Amino acid sequence: NHVLVLGYGELTEPILEELGDRARVVIVTPDEGRAKRLTDRGYDVVTDDPSDEEALQRTRVDAARSVVVATNNDAEDALAILTARQLNPDVHIVAAATQRENERKLRRAGANTVISPAALGGHFLAESAVGGSGLETIEERLLDEQPTEPAEDGTGEADDPGTDDRN
Amino acid sequence: NHVLVLGYGELTEPILEELGDRARVVIVTPDEGRAKRLTDRGYDVVTDDPSDEEALQRTRVDAARSVVVATNNDAEDALAILTARQLNPDVHIVAAATQRENERKLRRAGANTVISPAALGGHFLAESAVGGSGLETIEERLLDEQPTEPAEDGTGEADDPGTDDRN
Numbered sequence: 001n002h003v004l005v006l007g008y009g010e011l012t013e014p015i016l017e018e019l020g021d022r023a024r025v026v027i028v029t030p031d032e033g034r035a036k037r038l039t040d041r042g043y044d045v046v047t048d049d050p051s052d053e054e055a056l057q058r059t060r061v062d063a064a065r066s067v068v069v070a071t072n073n074d075a076e077d078a079l080a081i082l083t084a085r086q087l088n089p090d091v092h093i094v095a096a097a098t099q100r101e102n103e104r105k106l107r108r109a110g111a112n113t114v115i116s117p118a119a120l121g122g123h124f125l126a127e128s129a130v131g132g133s134g135l136e137t138i139e140e141r142l143l144d145e146q147p148t149e150p151a152e153d154g155t156g157e158a159d160d161p162g163t164d165d166r167n
Numbered sequence: 168n169h170v171l172v173l174g175y176g177e178l179t180e181p182i183l184e185e186l187g188d189r190a191r192v193v194i195v196t197p198d199e200g201r202a203k204r205l206t207d208r209g210y211d212v213v214t215d216d217p218s219d220e221e222a223l224q225r226t227r228v229d230a231a232r233s234v235v236v237a238t239n240n241d242a243e244d245a246l247a248i249l250t251a252r253q254l255n256p257d258v259h260i261v262a263a264a265t266q267r268e269n270e271r272k273l274r275r276a277g278a279n280t281v282i283s284p285a286a287l288g289g290h291f292l293a294e295s296a297v298g299g300s301g302l303e304t305i306e307e308r309l310l311d312e313q314p315t316e317p318a319e320d321g322t323g324e325a326d327d328p329g330t331d332d333r334n
């Protein structure tokens with residue numbers, strides 16, 4: 001009943017922070033240095049290609065609560081989604097499209113939810129620019145959850161997966 | 168009483184789409200080809216550096232409703248924010264940090280609102296992965312606004328600034 005994170009990209013640290021201790025996380029990445037650093041932080045990591053069938057079987061995609069696919073390479077994401085969907089027709093797959101125009105393709109590959117960080121960012125910036133609607137409060141709530149307040153002088157990065165200072 | 172968009176990056180098209188006809192938009196970009204394409208689409212464009220004081224004076228930063236700073240280069244964004252803030256101490260400046268760790272710096276440079284697309288994306292993906300809270304509906308509302316539904320077979324890109332098919 002774990003969350004299976006396929007690959008590592010710009011969104012992965014925010015995702016790991018948000019997941020915090022809300023779920024057991026298993027990560028698949030082909031990057032050996034990255035895998036070692038994640039292991040050192042206490043994560044379960046398998047060093048393999050995120051679209052390798054054997055790797056997904058080994059990380060129990062058949063029993064996963066959900067699968068997160070969000071590297072900076074949408075083509076690799078598509079292949080990882082296709083693999084996960086093939087091995088588990090029922091699992092909830094969420095993905096991020098680095099290029100907005102790939103959102104639909106990742107959905108067709110089998111992802112249940114696909115977001116575009118650029119579209120989300122554009123949405124909130126435009127709302128803020130025209131000062132519109134109740135979204136201001138949603139935005140503020142989201143912003144408040146991000147470790148960017150000048151209260152402390154650290155880097156704002158959470159390196160310890162066991163630490164969640166936002167709640 | 169216009170929205171002044173300083174620079175052009177990955178978020179600019181989503182921002183222009185969201186702004187739609189809710190505001191008059193003036194764009195400053197040093198890229199001549201980009202400037203021409205935007206002009207052809209009906210936008211007011213000044214071909215100059217987004218941190219050039221004279222360019223910001225010419226585009227009336229003193230009378231702007233808000234300033235949007237969201238290129239893929241956070242250093243250039245910082246300089247553009249500093250310039251805009253210097254020329255108009257009261258204008259509402261919104262910005263996007265490509266690197267999450269630059270959020271605080273862009274705020275210190277003078278932006279009122281700074282978002283991180285990676286943090287936003289990670290937030291929504293993690294929420295979807297653990298199936299949590301009322302954010303699911305917010306996410307769905309946001310997703311519904313994005314032109315990614317398979318209802319039509321176009322590219323999902325809006326090239327005509329006068330067309331807003333989301334409302």
Ligand SMILES: [Ca+2]
Binds near residue numbers: 070071
């Ligand atoms: Ca991606």
Ligand SMILES: [Ca+2]
Binds near residue numbers: 236240
């Ligand atoms: Ca930026």
